[in-house]
Amino acid sequence: MTVTDPYPGASLPLPADLYGRPRRDRTLRLLDAVVDARMRWTALTNRREPTPRADDRRIGVRVVERRIRAHDNEVVSLRLAAADGRDLPRWRPGAHLDVELPSGRLRQYSLCGDPADTRTYRIAVRRIPGGGGSEEVHRALTVGSALRVRGPRNAFPFAVPGHGSPATRLRFVAGGIGITPILPMIRLADTLGIDWTALYTGRARETLPFLDEVERFGGRVTVRTDDRSGLPTGAELVDGVRGGTAVYCCGPAPMVGAVATALRGISGVELHSERFSAPPIVDGVPFEIELARSGEVLAVPADRSALDVLLAHRPDQPYSCRQGFCRTCRVRVLAGAPDHRDSVLTPAERAAGDLLACVSRCAGDRLVLDL
Structure with a gap:
């Protein structure tokens, strides 16, 4: 948009108030001061800490x-x-x-x-x-x-078919310790009489937690171990899945990725997933992070996160989930263009400079962090 000055060459003074009149009235100035003091006092006496979620x-x-x-x-x-x-x-x-x-x-x-x-x-x-x-x-x-x-x-909510999900059947895929969020889902699906099946996989039977609780559901559950059947392919993990199915998958990142890839060729399927490790970096490009308080500049390769690089130089840097939802690794950006890849920071938090170092990157060459 181009703005044209209607009075080229003129130097116009800014008006002293909304209506363009100078304010020289001492009474009004005194009244303004009284009102301002009253508003400040009201704000102070009514101040409360924000109510936590x-x-x-x-x-x-x-x-x-x-x-x-x-x-x-x-x-x-x-x-x-x-x-x-x-x-x-x-x-x-x-x-x-x-x-x-x-x-x-x-x-x-x-x-x-x-x-x-x-x-x-x-x-x-x-x-x-x-x-x-x-x-x-x-x-x-x-x-x-x-x-x-x-x-x-709850970063992995369970949508019951007919109540938040258009699916009519469920497929659960759990890898090792990934059974922990899946187990309550299986119990609820079974209690509600929903059509469901589950595949539980791991290195060997002795490594599978809660195996006794899972096998109580009988033929609905297939237990598959690498020592007997080899590493499963994505197609084997979703064998029998068809349109109208909601798939809930939790486990190692390669397994979750294999399930997602295999489901791309099946229409009408929902995929809900959670992984217990950092997600793979997609479309990463190298950039630098500068620690403002020390002036140190660190190089972040295309295949590593800013958190990985920070931890190599600052082992005490806080972190937890490595997946962009717990906020533990939050840092403040002082300069640079962040590439936010989390799903939890609000627009106001991002505008204030917050960034989750475990998943987010830089849209330019360098981020300056308040570290």
Whole structure:
């Protein structure tokens, strides 16, 4: 748009008020001062802290049960009860808790118990070699341990066919510890009499947690292990899926990717998925991040995240989910054009400079971070 000056060459003074009249009246100026002081006082006396979201509540809990859930002894389940004995907030299948570990680490674990149980939560954790959070859970948490949790939150909601989903049947695909959010979904689908099937896969039977609970559903569930059948293809994971099916998939990133690729050739299918590792970087290009407080410049390759590079230089940099929904790795951008790839930051937060380093990138050459 081009703006033309109607008075070229003229230098026009700005009006002193809305109507173009100078304000020299002392009475009006005094009245303005009184009104301004009154408004400031009203704002001060009525100021309140923002009301937190329900799922931002920090709840004190204690461990009331600890059980081994896989024959390889690498998966442990914890049952948590409120420290004050009260009922816990309700949740729906697919929900998870943000767990504050004694070390200060924040980790997300899916709820895998009964949503109707308001007295306890159940989570399960597989030990990952070198994984600080999972090893801490296995090493340090015993019956009686005190923790704080936030939530429940749901980044993997279950839409019941006929109530939020046009699908008429369900297919569940779980890989290893990926059974944890899927298990409550299976229970609900079975209780409601919905047409469903499930494929549960892993390295070997001894590595599969909650295998006894899953196999109680009989012929609806197929258990497939790599040691007997080899690595599954995407086509094998979705074998029998046709139009009108909603697929719920959780597990390692390669498995989730294989399912997504296999379903592209089938029309009328919904895919709902959650992975327990960082998503692959798509269309990544290299860029730089500058740490404003030190002036250090770090190179981010096309196939690595800004968080990966930050952790290599700052091991204490906070992070958790690595998937762009928990906000733990949030940083402030002081300069540069962010390429936001999360799904949780609001437009106002992005405008204020917030960025999730685990998934988002740069639309230019460099981001300057307040670090």
